[in-house]
Amino acid sequence: MTTDHRIQTPILKVENLAISYETRKGDVQAVRDVSFEINRGEAHGIVGESGCGKSTIAFGIVNFLGRNGKIVSGSILFQGQELRGREESELRRLRGDQIAMVYQDPMSALNPSLRIGEQMNEVLIIHRGMEKADADQKCVEMLKRVYMPDPEAVMVRYPHQLSGGQQQRVVIAMALLNNPALLIMDEPTTALDVTVEAAVLDLIGDLRRDFDTAIMYISHNLGVVARVSEKVGVMYAGEMVERASTEDIYLHPLHPYTQGLMRCVPKLGLSKESSYLYPIRGRVPSPANLPPGCVYEPRCDYARDVCRRKHPELHALSPGHFVRCHLVSEIAGAEWQPPEGVLPDLTARRTEAEPILRVSDLRTYYEQPSTSALSLFGLGEKRYVKAVDDVGFELPKGCTLGVVGESGCGKSTLAKTIVGLESPTGGKIEFMGFDISVPVKKRDLELIEELQMVFQNPDSTMNPSFSVGHQIGRPLKRFKTVPRDEVRGEVIRLLDAVKLSVDYYDRLPRQLSGGEKQRVGIARAFAARPELVLCDEPVSALDVSVQAAVLNLLLEIQREQGTTMLFIAHDLSVVRFFSDYVAVMYLGQICEYGPAEAIYAPPYHPYTEALLSAVPIPDPTVEQKHIRLSGAVPSALDPPSGCRFHTRCPRKIGEICETEAPPWREAGDGHRIFCHIPLEELRQMEAVVTVEG
């Protein structure tokens, strides 16, 4: 049914909005000349890397800019009424009644000391003056609406007793209690696992349809935005550089930045080639120091003279498609060629080389403190969190193994046990022929030297008070890789290898961006020329354009030095293009293992199938099977009997799954699947990802 007789006024109309923050160095324009509108029941995505002003727009709309932020010019019309210059009391009422926000971290939006029920019904009791009993009932209904399992029980729990996905559901339910006309979501799924993220995104779509709520969806993830929104605005350095329907943005991106973003996002398309990442050179300029012409000019492959001189305006290219670029008509027709030398050599190198790492029956248990009185005397039954349980694999020299799985699957524990930060409870780890099932303290210095690690969060793994040069030099001195007087030269060589100039030698970590810090982390890990490097989600904390550059760099160095690598990631799209082998972990066990290409095509383990179907793909032409896992990963304290995945498995075949541990099904070429379903049936599964038409 067309709705052209309905109210035409958009729920939200932002026009030429400019927002500044006052700083000691003067005003910094965080957002400039941003315009867009959202109609009722429509979802509008805002994408861009960190520091592009996405959240500032959201804060500007609800006047939440803090003491030093102010709206400089432009207008924000909500339901046809100007929000700018409203009094605080009016705005507060409006926010409570008609605009709701959902933030990235659900835990920080919930009060940890109040039960879920108490904080939810407060909304209704305060805003609507409802009786407690009525309010409670309404809250339970809303929790059901967001597909919360067992809502009555959830009402009396505390936030920490819920999983991240459940917490976010509570926050969304709370936001919807007042039936807002506009829902602003700022990275609502970024902190969640892919499988949970997929379920939350489905939920958002359902709610939008049922409540006719307009949604402003902020995310750095193009795939996520493609899945939920009808229109997308791309932000870069405080400006909206392109705005169009989702399909236009993904199929015909016109701004060079949008095109660049598309190329550096892992895609999980059909072929391995489509998952290559092409980084964008340079970095986002700071808002205090913008280039005089086009803000993207310093990073643009097409830049001309005019781009340096004149600031481009946002102009309509076709109805509903706006681009801020001087050369757009030229770019539209041009076929983009990847510049030479951007990609490291990515030919798979599964050789018959000797395994350098051999892990067999590895178990790492954490003892759980018991609450029983008997345990005071050491008599109570000991309980263990089985973080890694019976894991075995071999990794040939010079190859890369990708390890994927949801959080809580034991990926990091596995890496920590191998590197020696945790001591194994049982099993054997053999590295270069030596048994290393002992903690790092008892290992020989030579062994430690050969085994290094790159951590997820570069901020917390670097000593903030030591210079970059000192940090990279430390392993060189400790392992005596080079004579003492050559350390400086070697550090500079390493800096050069990670594409940082000599100037960085004396800088402190706080003077570096996230991507630069991670480069230093990589340089440090590779400094002693180790044989094996363990990377624990080294790029998850980074922006997409930086992510691609860091990944490519990591691979380049690995290929140069012939290093073996174990690479942990939380979703299957990232590891695809460079892994030789992939291991999928679930609840402490490997459930599928094999050559990378085999993992992405049938036969699948049912868990791998679900993981693949959950990955958001920024390409509307790609058809993805819809499989959603219910619930969260069960506790590793008391893992399910039989096949551990049976509680969530959509393909469970019967009682056998609950009682017996599944056999390894050999699918050939080293591809193993840990499942009761016979191989012939697994082979008949359809591919999860197909291209339309």
Place this chain on the structure above:
Amino acid sequence: MLVKDYMTRHPLMAEPTMSIVEAQRYMGENNIRHLPVVGAGKRLLGLATRQTLLVEPGKLGSLDVWEIARTLSGLALEDVMTPAEDVITTGPDITIEEAARIMVENKIGCLPVLEEGVVVGIITEIDLLALMMEIMATRVPGVRVTVRMPNVAGELAKLVSAISAHGWGILACGGAPAPKEPDKWDTVVKIRNIPQAEIVAALGQVKGQEIVDVREV
């Protein structure tokens, strides 16, 4: 076909303190005729329509220009709106025809839709007319035939089986008592992609029924 499916959710609403001059501008700019006035928690306080915003001359002390201007500028929505207790409202779960009956019997143009005193939407006469258009598949071209039949059970079935005997689909169908003929019933059917002549030939065969109007629309 319930009110909740056809009402406008998140209607434009105003605070009771909005001046009537502002309210007139707001309604004019956004092309709306009904403005629910709400307090905290979107609780309905009253309803303003374009009519309530017209100030009765009797309320003015004199027709002096300054007097009018002063009176107007001092008035807010809460002074002129129909207060909530006099506003006829409905709930989201009632049928469309029931909403229509309330509006017809009270001769009003809109019904605010409330859930526990809170405005969740509004349904207006235009929404109902738009729905009528959709029921008659107005936007899709086809042949529209009005058949007059005796007002007894089984007559519509005869007509439908005549149509389905040819394998045609019915795009839209509606009926009402024939005007001024108490024992007759008029049924309108709309058929797509079939020549008018064929339809007339086929439906003319139905016994006891008469084609009173046929046209391509």
